[in-house]
Amino acid sequence: MRLVILGGGESGIGTAILGKKKGYDVFVSDFGKIKENYKEVLIINEIAWEEEKHTEDLILNADLVMKSPGIPDKSPVVKRLKEKGVPVLSEIEFAAPFTNATIIGITGSNGKTTTTMLTHHLLKSAGLNVGLGGNIGKSFAWQVADNNYDSYVLELSSFQLDGIVNFKPHIAIITNISPDHLDRYEYKYENYIDSKFRITKNQTEEDYLIYDADDEAITEWFKTHTTKAKLIPFSLTKILSEGAYIKNNKMEISINQEEFTMDTEHIALEGKHNMKNAMAATSVAKLMQIRKSTIRESLSNFQGVEHRLEKVLKIQNVQYINDSKATNVNATFFALDSMNTPTVWIVGGVDKGNDYNELMSLVREKVKAIICLGVDNKKIIDAFGNVVDMMVEVDNMNDAVIMAQRLTEKGDTVLLSPACASFDLFENYEDRGNQFKQAVKNL
Incomplete structure (x- = not known):
């Protein structure tokens, strides 16, 4: 049985190891680059792989394909597999x-x-x-x-x-x-x-x-x-x-x-x-x-989860909170809802079709200033420009945190809760949260 794995990330490599153990003929193909530590695992386990391409001749002859969750169904190689009737499964x-x-x-x-x-x-x-x-x-x-x-x-x-x-x-x-x-x-x-x-x-x-x-x-x-x-x-x-x-x-x-x-x-x-x-x-x-x-x-x-309403530091009686994991409006709704003090809100990133109206009453009630941290902030500015007294655009985390400190007074909270994906300025939400924490520690 030939098992082809599309995507050489965590789920792909895990599937490759399990497939090999269960006697499959395994091949891993990644359209991007495979991380060095994963390559080492493939080499040690003598599993065939390729990166920065999908070679159709090596993929379309599969009996079974495991597709990483990040690859959409409409990608050309997945479409070809489905036309041929090859089962395409998730790692789970x-x-x-x-x-x-x-x-x-x-x-x-x-x-x-x-x-x-x-x-x-x-x-x-x-x-x-x-x-x-x-x-x-x-x-x-x-x-x-x-x-x-x-x-x-x-x-x-x-x-x-x-x-x-x-x-x-x-x-x-x-x-x-x-x-x-x-x-x-x-x-x-x-x-x-x-x-x-x-x-x-x-x-x-x-x-x-x-x-x-x-x-x-x-x-x-x-x-x-x-x-x-x-x-x-x-x-x-x-x-x-x-x-x-x-x-x-x-x-x-x-x-x-x-x-x-x-x-x-x-x-x-x-x-x-x-x-x-x-x-x-x-x-x-x-x-x-x-x-x-x-x-x-x-x-x-229970200690809670990193990057989810994570209390970072209190500086001059201002609490800094890292909620970088809030990548949609609903998550940010919960974050703003749990604020009990005047809040400087850092928001923005890659918008996945957000409707900011849901946040309007909370922003009116709790937010004193908004710092937009994204490549394109137009929707956020259009939504809240007339609602808060202060609106600032920045293009990196350091400036966002320094600006936030300037806009706060004792008893306030600075909340990073972006309501957006992070891929415009950061590798992922963890990178965004870690940069926030580092910038706060540098204040």
Whole structure:
């Protein structure tokens, strides 16, 4: 069996290692450059590869193709493969049959990384032999090849879910859905929503779907679609007989006739959206039979996720917060919503079809100045130019942070929450967040 892998990044290399271990004839092809450390892995494992090109003769003879999530379906080589009837899968789909582990799959437009990390933290603290992967950390395929975990917590992007045929998690979570990556879905929101719900398409009556019952897109989907999975909703506004909710500053969870309660003030994560992430993760812990005392302890000592509402430093009584991971409007909505002091907001980057109107009331209420950090800031200036007293454009992170310091007074907050992708001025959101943290430390 010839396995061709398109893309020599983390998921590609992981799949190559697993494929080789399972006896496939493996070839890796990357249209860009392959990182040196990945090349070394390929060479050590005697796996054939090419970079900066896709040689059709070496690709179209595949029995099976694993496509990296970053490569769109409309790329010429993928189209040719599909015309020839060659199956094109995602890494998750390829790797899943090679493990008997219990899989917890987590998707959503926002909150999925925090929920994934928190779920993993809850299970690991309870002594479970559990792996963490998918969209974060070491690729799922690589771990299936090298480790023997009893369960996996996987963060799954819509791009990863698009390549699913038979994959099914035992427990699925949809944290929320808001418009994102619409450029990959023909600018049709419903296509993106359907993509997220692929996480539950193969689930049976034995499986569970945990979801945000306050989310409009999710609620609408359930009006015309069904899943066989047992439903476990969570909500900030409703009281649920089965599921998780907040009442009188207590998180209350009822699943399979078992109750769990905890005062929200003891939960380490702050902000309404994080209560949702905590409810989702705790629902998993309850399904996995984790002891209540362990859950309480883990929720109170969780450190949070880098680049997600990360407190960097307080300088002259001004708090600097790194929320570089906010690459869409909905994520920035949560960030602004959790600000309790006058805020200088650093925003901008590559816009994925953003509608800034959703932020208007929060900006009026909380933002005293806006610093635009992007190559093209026209939409942001048009949206908020008349709403805030001060609007500045900069083209690098150092200037953004220096300008922010000038615009603040004691008791203010400086928030980097871009609502956009980072590829115009930075390598990725991590690079953007790290540059912000460094610039703050240099003040």
